[in-house]
Amino acid sequence: MSTHDRSMALTGQPPKILSRNQKVATLLGMFGLAVILLAAFNVSFPNKGLWLTISLSAIFTGTLWFSWEAYSQKLPGIKNDGVWFKSISSKGFWGWIAGIALTGFYIVLYFFPEYLGLVKGGENKGIIALFDPLSKLLSGNPASQWFVYGTLYTVAILAFGIKFLWKYRHNSYERIRTISVMFFQTAFAFIIPELMARLNGDKILNGGSLPYYDLKNVWPLNYYNFEGYRIKGFLSSGDIGFALLIFGILSVFVITPILTYKYGKRWYCSWVCGCGGLAETAGDAFRQLSDKSVSAWRVERWVVHSVVVFVTLMTTAVIYSYLGTDTSKYWLTKSTFLIGVAVLLTLVFAWVMIFKRAQLQKDAQYGAIGYFVIIMALIGIHFFSGDGNVFLFKSETLRKSYSFLIGSIFSGVIGTGFYPIFGNRVWCRFGCPMAAMMGFQQRLFSRFRITTNGGQCISCGNCSTYCEMGIDVRAYAQKGENIVRSSCVGCGICSAVCPRGVLKLENGPLEGRIDSNQVLLGNDVDLMNLVNQK
Amino acid sequence: MENIVIIGNGIAGISAARHIRKLSDKRIIVISGETDYFFSRTALMYVYMGHMKFEHIQPYEDWFWEKNRIELVRGYVTKVNPEIKQLLIDGSRALHYDKLIIATGSKPNKFGWPGQDLHGVQGLYSKQDLDLLEVNAPNKEVCKRAVIVGGGLIGIELAEMLRSRDIPVTFLVREDSFWNGVLPQGESQMINEHIKEHHIDLRLSSNLKEIVSDGSGKVKSVIVAETGEEILCDIVGLTAGVTPNVDFLKNSGIELGRGVKVNRHLETNIKDIYAIGDCAEQHEPIGNRRPIEAVWYTGRMMGETVAQTICGNKIEYKPGHWFNSAKFLDIEYQTYGWVFSEKIKKEHEEHFHWRHPKEKICITVAFNKENNQFLGINTFGIRMRHQVFDRWLTQEKSIDYVIQHLADANFDPEFYKKYEKQIIDGYNMDFGKSIKPKKKSLKRIFQIA
Numbered sequence: 001m002s003t004h005d006r007s008m009a010l011t012g013q014p015p016k017i018l019s020r021n022q023k024v025a026t027l028l029g030m031f032g033l034a035v036i037l038l039a040a041f042n043v044s045f046p047n048k049g050l051w052l053t054i055s056l057s058a059i060f061t062g063t064l065w066f067s068w069e070a071y072s073q074k075l076p077g078i079k080n081d082g083v084w085f086k087s088i089s090s091k092g093f094w095g096w097i098a099g100i101a102l103t104g105f106y107i108v109l110y111f112f113p114e115y116l117g118l119v120k121g122g123e124n125k126g127i128i129a130l131f132d133p134l135s136k137l138l139s140g141n142p143a144s145q146w147f148v149y150g151t152l153y154t155v156a157i158l159a160f161g162i163k164f165l166w167k168y169r170h171n172s173y174e175r176i177r178t179i180s181v182m183f184f185q186t187a188f189a190f191i192i193p194e195l196m197a198r199l200n201g202d203k204i205l206n207g208g209s210l211p212y213y214d215l216k217n218v219w220p221l222n223y224y225n226f227e228g229y230r231i232k233g234f235l236s237s238g239d240i241g242f243a244l245l246i247f248g249i250l251s252v253f254v255i256t257p258i259l260t261y262k263y264g265k266r267w268y269c270s271w272v273c274g275c276g277g278l279a280e281t282a283g284d285a286f287r288q289l290s291d292k293s294v295s296a297w298r299v300e301r302w303v304v305h306s307v308v309v310f311v312t313l314m315t316t317a318v319i320y321s322y323l324g325t326d327t328s329k330y331w332l333t334k335s336t337f338l339i340g341v342a343v344l345l346t347l348v349f350a351w352v353m354i355f356k357r358a359q360l361q362k363d364a365q366y367g368a369i370g371y372f373v374i375i376m377a378l379i380g381i382h383f384f385s386g387d388g389n390v391f392l393f394k395s396e397t398l399r400k401s402y403s404f405l406i407g408s409i410f411s412g413v414i415g416t417g418f419y420p421i422f423g424n425r426v427w428c429r430f431g432c433p434m435a436a437m438m439g440f441q442q443r444l445f446s447r448f449r450i451t452t453n454g455g456q457c458i459s460c461g462n463c464s465t466y467c468e469m470g471i472d473v474r475a476y477a478q479k480g481e482n483i484v485r486s487s488c489v490g491c492g493i494c495s496a497v498c499p500r501g502v503l504k505l506e507n508g509p510l511e512g513r514i515d516s517n518q519v520l521l522g523n524d525v526d527l528m529n530l531v532n533q534k
Numbered sequence: 535m536e537n538i539v540i541i542g543n544g545i546a547g548i549s550a551a552r553h554i555r556k557l558s559d560k561r562i563i564v565i566s567g568e569t570d571y572f573f574s575r576t577a578l579m580y581v582y583m584g585h586m587k588f589e590h591i592q593p594y595e596d597w598f599w600e601k602n603r604i605e606l607v608r609g610y611v612t613k614v615n616p617e618i619k620q621l622l623i624d625g626s627r628a629l630h631y632d633k634l635i636i637a638t639g640s641k642p643n644k645f646g647w648p649g650q651d652l653h654g655v656q657g658l659y660s661k662q663d664l665d666l667l668e669v670n671a672p673n674k675e676v677c678k679r680a681v682i683v684g685g686g687l688i689g690i691e692l693a694e695m696l697r698s699r700d701i702p703v704t705f706l707v708r709e710d711s712f713w714n715g716v717l718p719q720g721e722s723q724m725i726n727e728h729i730k731e732h733h734i735d736l737r738l739s740s741n742l743k744e745i746v747s748d749g750s751g752k753v754k755s756v757i758v759a760e761t762g763e764e765i766l767c768d769i770v771g772l773t774a775g776v777t778p779n780v781d782f783l784k785n786s787g788i789e790l791g792r793g794v795k796v797n798r799h800l801e802t803n804i805k806d807i808y809a810i811g812d813c814a815e816q817h818e819p820i821g822n823r824r825p826i827e828a829v830w831y832t833g834r835m836m837g838e839t840v841a842q843t844i845c846g847n848k849i850e851y852k853p854g855h856w857f858n859s860a861k862f863l864d865i866e867y868q869t870y871g872w873v874f875s876e877k878i879k880k881e882h883e884e885h886f887h888w889r890h891p892k893e894k895i896c897i898t899v900a901f902n903k904e905n906n907q908f909l910g911i912n913t914f915g916i917r918m919r920h921q922v923f924d925r926w927l928t929q930e931k932s933i934d935y936v937i938q939h940l941a942d943a944n945f946d947p948e949f950y951k952k953y954e955k956q957i958i959d960g961y962n963m964d965f966g967k968s969i970k971p972k973k974k975s976l977k978r979i980f981q982i983a
Binding site for chain 2: 014080460505
């Protein structure tokens with residue numbers, strides 16, 4: 001029985017001890033947060049621009065200083081000492097405190113923005129007012145709760161991104177990937193859309209107004225991209241607006257499939273995506289908390305694919321609701337649209353069932369058939385019943401429930417708020433329909449795989465433990481199998497933490513990619529032939 | 535139904551159990567005194583370092599065993615009686631077997647040093663050793679200094695573990711350079727430097743003379759044989775290799791050497807009793823291998839082989855090309871084929887060694903200087919593809935071919951700096967050749983037409 005110290009002390013023995021400088025750095029960061037918190041209680045800061053700068057700089061500098069103290073004195077290499085001893089990263093006391101605080105923040109953000117200082121039809125107060133100067137600088141408009149969120153989000157990705165760059169300074173894949181997410185967040189998610197807002201009403205847009213558009217945010221992650229008000233916005237904004245709409249459609253049906261074929265879904269999930277960006281940087285300290293059990297995997301498959309079905313139905317219903325019926329006015333009518341959806345789904349379904357059935361497990365086959373039948377039945381019922389609603393529901397009801405359940409509760413409150421409890425990829429793993437769709441392709445039609453290096457695996461478990469998506473990487477590696485899993489976001493950490501050089505993310509030929517035979521090199525060849533006789 | 539009893543739930547015993555289950559419906563009982571469930575022994579260090587919890591180093595979930603009808607029994611086997619095919623667990627519980635597989639692994643060597651049984655003196659092999667280490671060295675206040683005796687793979691792991699808790703470590707190594715009975719000089723020298731870089735007090739050519747007691751049965755210090763220096767410490771790690779754990783088989787009639795003597799079918803001298811893994815000792819060494827191989831991979835292969843034999847398909851243990859790997863602090867090491875140290879290499883073996891001018895990266899390629907055949911490679915800080923080297927060894931490629939196609943064998947993560955160019959330049963310079971590198975080819979790597 002082990003009798004070592006299990007005290008709850010904040011800073012105990014190495015390796016979990018905090019140096020004096022790290023304590024000061026923590027205080028500095030906390031001071032930055034405190035400024036924002038004070039603003040929430042309507043403490044009025046005299047010079048908002050100055051105090052916002054002070055606050056964000058304190059958070060930024062505090063994080064960097066803390067990280068510098070943690071890594072600068074150490075040689076390049078894996079830095080996981082004490083991860084399971086520190087209460088923040090092992091679901092201990094501070095983990096729960098952080099989880100509750102984050103969850104609380106998301107609930108306020110989504111459902112009670114007035115506590116952040118949002119005033120309907122009036123001047124901002126509180127936190128949001130504190131961010132007004134920055135917002136006016138970028139877009140010319142006062143801030144909203146989403147601007148506050150976007151700013152803090154970007155600061156988090158940048159500060160913790162730099163921490164990650166130091167932590168993995170020996171690993172070029174991790175470094176380049178992290179620079180990529182930092183860039184896409186800052187430029188595409190934060191600055192460009194704000195600057196685009198300056199064009200609204202300009203003659204370059206024919207006087208129209210573009211909807212807020214983070215270009216890298218692809219449907220169905222961006223589930224509202226094809227809603228009526230946005231289509232109106234795009235179409236009212238001249239050639240630029242039209243081009244953006246076309247880009248939005250191409251990014252779903254052309255760009256994403258091509259890149260996923262060539263590189264796996266990692267091109268998006270761990271290189272470009274904002275959700276992934278936060279998970280990989282601020283969430284990095286929590287990646288080991290994901291559930292690796294087989295039962296969690298089962299839940300994951302059903303939940304995430306149900307979200308795909310949900311978002312497909314919802315988007316179809318929403319688009320349907322604003323389309324007309326008269327072909328002479330516009331070529332795309334309610335009926336042609338629905339038939340188009342049905343044909344597309346049938347083609348995908350038929351392709352999978354004819355060519356790729358063998359690669360799906362039994363329950364995946366049943367699931368695919370089940371979902372296909374449900375969607376087709378709903379489309380059929382619509383045609384034969386002829387009432388005003390599509391799929392038996394009002395499209396607005398579907399949209400609202402999706403936005404509430406998936407868009408707010410799942411991706412925000414649970415997805416990010418529970419980082420310190422369930423790990424940093426809860427949303428990406430269980431909820432994101434974009435990840436699920438790309439994952440489906442990754443599993444069946446992509447050059448990407450994690451190659452297992454012959455027989456070198458020692459079953460140590462570092463890969464599985466540090467897989468943020470909860471993939472039991474070791475289960476494949478110890479059998480000599482390649483890892484081809486739809487949920488893999490290609491973060492590369494399994495390969496980094498492997499002490500024996502067993503795993504490599506790579507794009508190669510489709511042939512032999514999924515090799516479920518056991519290939520344990522080093523063993524006599526005849527024996528392995530025997531082992532593989534089923 | 536036939537009753538298969540396996541003593542030991544390490545990688546060898548569990549591989550045997552899993553494969554017997556795949557091939558048959560026999561009753562399978564696995565006995566272990568160490569833990570309830572199989573775990574990865576090589577990963578014990580990560581539990582102490584806080585990288586993982588103990589549950590993470592168990593490769594299968596707890597339901598796995600019942601689902602696969604592998605019965606687990608907790609206890610130490612104290613006696614085996616082949617005459618009536620029975621064994622005793624903890625001296626009392628009797629268990630009948632039809633076939634017995636001995637897979638009891640190793641125990642740390644103790645060479646009769648004075649004081650080797652004091653409190654605070656321990657090896658690092660079992661789960662119990664890990665728990666003991668938490669008692670002996672929980673932190674740098676309780677354990678003000680550690681002395682490690684024996685410069686091998688476990689020694690350097692133990693040093694890394696203790697350093698993760700900031701405990702000062704003195705590392706006594708008998709050889710004049712770390713692990714140079716196995717590693718060629720250039721590599722051994724690089725590891726020496728890396729050990730010191732990690733603030734480990736490395737003492738080469740230093741033997742342990744005795745471990746001194748504090749008078750109450752606990753360790754106080756060690757005395758170095760060469761200098762007579764006394765080093766105060768709170769823990770002594772004995773990591774001078776391992777020996778098969780077979781004492782309980784004395785007088786059982788099973789033939790023992792250092793380990794359990796087995797033939798190429800992993801059979802002992804007694805019918806229906808087999809031995810696999812660290813505790814098995816081949817009558818005749820296989821190729822360049824040692825008669826006892828205390829390596830993860832060979833344990834696994836022996837388990838798979840014996841499962842075939844027991845399920846009616848009698849085959850020999852025929853390990854393929856030698857390979858192994860380890861990690862020295864931050865430096866990964868892989869080896870494919872045979873590269874021997876200067877101390878033991880044969881006349882015909884010649885080496886090409888390349889080391890990066892700044893980084894801790896190097897490789898050594900061994901070849902037969904009579905016919906230029908490639909014999910093996912050691913690589914530090916560059917990952918190599920097992921499949922490719924396995925193929926090259928089978929095809930008996932020449933060293934020139936291997937050097938020329940090194941890019942095919944690289945297994946480093948994407949975007950890593952490549953060193954093939956420098957390596958080839960070094961080779962051309964050392965041997966007066968003018969080889970040009972070949973570009974990496976997916977067709978060659980994956981053998982597609």
